[in-house]
Every structure is written in C-alpha cells, then in structure tokens.
Amino acid sequence: MPIKRLVVFRFHRDPLVCRTRVDLIRRLNPGVPVHGLFGGPGGARGAAFRLAGRRVLGLDALYVSRHSGPWNWKNGDLVLLDWYRETGHRLSFDVLHFIEWDLLLTEPLERAYAGVPAGAVGLTVPTPLSVIGDDWRWIAGQDEAREWRELLAFARTRYGYGCDDGYDPVPHGCLGDGPCFPRAFLDDYAAADPPALGNDELRYPLFAQLLGYQVVDTGFRRAWHCPADDPYFNAFGDRNIERATIAAELAKPHGRRAFHPVRTPLRGLHSFPVRRSAGGG
Secondary structure (H helix, E strand, O other): OOOOEEEEEEEOOOHHHHHHHHHHHHHHOOOOOEEEEEOOOOHHHHHHHHHHHHHHHOOOEEEEOOOOHHHHHHOHHHHHHHHHHHOHHHOOOOEEEEEEOOOEEOOOHHHHOOOOOOOOEEEEEEEEHHHHOOOOHHHHOHHHHHHHHHHHHHHHHHHOOOOOOOOOOOOEEEEEEEEEEEHHHHHHHHHHOOOOOOOHHHHHHHHHHHHOOOEEEOOOOOOOOOHHHOOOEOOOOOOOOOHHHHHHHHOOOOOOOEEEOOOOOOHHHHHOOOOOOOOOO
16 A cells, blocks of 8 residues: 655745745645644744744644744754644654755655655664764753763663663764654654653654664765765755756756755746656555
8 A cells, every 4th residue: 555644844934935845745745734833933923924824835734833943943853742742643644754844855755765664764864973973063062962961861761772781772863854754653752752852863863773663864865974965965054055956956867856955935946857746655
C-alpha cells in the first residue's frame, strides 16, 4: 500500500513566501494534508498571523505554539510534540514530514525522501559530534555545554545510555531541516516526554537511538563539513539560495532538488521543470 504522508509546515514570518511554499507542496503532492505550526512572536504581529494564517497560507489547519518565539526556534521537536498530543494523534498518516518555511523541495515527497524507509527516522546529515567538532553552537557555549551534559545524564538515568558493558554509543547532531518521522516514533517520543535540554538537532538523533529507531540521512546535504554544498543547502549562515542557482539545478536531469534557506517567494517557480507526484502517496 502507498505510504500515507502528512506535512506539518512550520513558520514564523514572511507570509508571502510561506504561501508560495505551501502552494508548491500541494502542487507536487496532491492529496497530502498540510497542517501549519506557527512558532513566531506574540503581540500584534503574532496575532495577525494567528488570525489569518490558515486562510492566507492555504493550510488544512493551524496550530499556534504557547511558547515564545526563541523557545520555539530552539525546540522545534517539542513544539511538534505539543501539536501531536493535542491534535496530530487524531489524524491518519504513516509518515510525517516536518517542513520549515524556508526549505524548498522541488519534487514530490515520495521522491525527495525515497532513501528513507517508512519505519525509519529521516534526518539531514546525522553526524557524530566528534566529526562536527566542539565549536558547534549547541555544545560550544557554557550554557549549551551544561544542557548537553544534563541531557546525557537524563539519557543515562532513564535509558541506561552508555552504561552497558561493551556498548559505547556515539552521540550525533543533525540539521533540523526537513526531518521525517514514522507515526510510531512520534507516539514513543511523546510518551518519553523529552526535557527542554540541548536543542532539537541534538535530541532527534539521541532519542532515535534511545527508542530503537533506525536513522537514515535525507541526503539533502552531502556532509556536515562540505563547503561545496553551501551554495545549495546550508544552515550555518544567512546566505539565501539564489534563484539562478535553483533554476540551474532544476534544469539538470540529476540536479539537486532540495534547497535551504530560500527566503524569497520565487513566484515563477511554476515555470521550472519540477516533477509532480502521481498521487497523494
């Protein structure tokens, strides 16, 4: 049977960009529901998004986080679990795709995630922390390093992480752009009730290990330290991917189909040779 997919679209700004991104997701994946998760600021700006977000963006439903914008940015997985406990568990799906507003996928989900089995957790460049290096922001600062140690202590106490003779777990980090999760993982992750220690890019791979799920790379970026990939897919700066770069890749039969960050509407994207899905699976 085809995999039943669902998109949770996470956003906090730039409604025009978000609208074009949701439109493209729907065009490429007919029949796949797209639910919104707003994690932006409060005040008048946040209220405007909350009031108009579902209608303006063309979403099936809209969930608004109760937390602050900075907390949501750091803890995307915990916001997703809030949504899942309150709303998502009632929906019918096999695999959930957690899509950031500035992630551009130009082929159907079934093709973009073709390398990720339905029962696996798909993460972007899951990489041992020893390879990432100790200058990564989530383990480099004093507070960040303390939180990481506390998170590891939680894993040891609750799950015996690293306590078994002959078992030496390798902690990983990942990029939080475009993960996908089987429904069973979300059930188990919600039940585990992870603490707000570290950030989602540390917790995703750690809890996949703790809960016994296979982790598979999405393939959106070739390696953590790969400067040649930065013009197409990066999360290490504020470099917006250029329209000309995207168009050149889409013109290649085997060019790249995932780009990040893309923070412009790209209104003419319908003229690019993107490939549609034949159905909702």
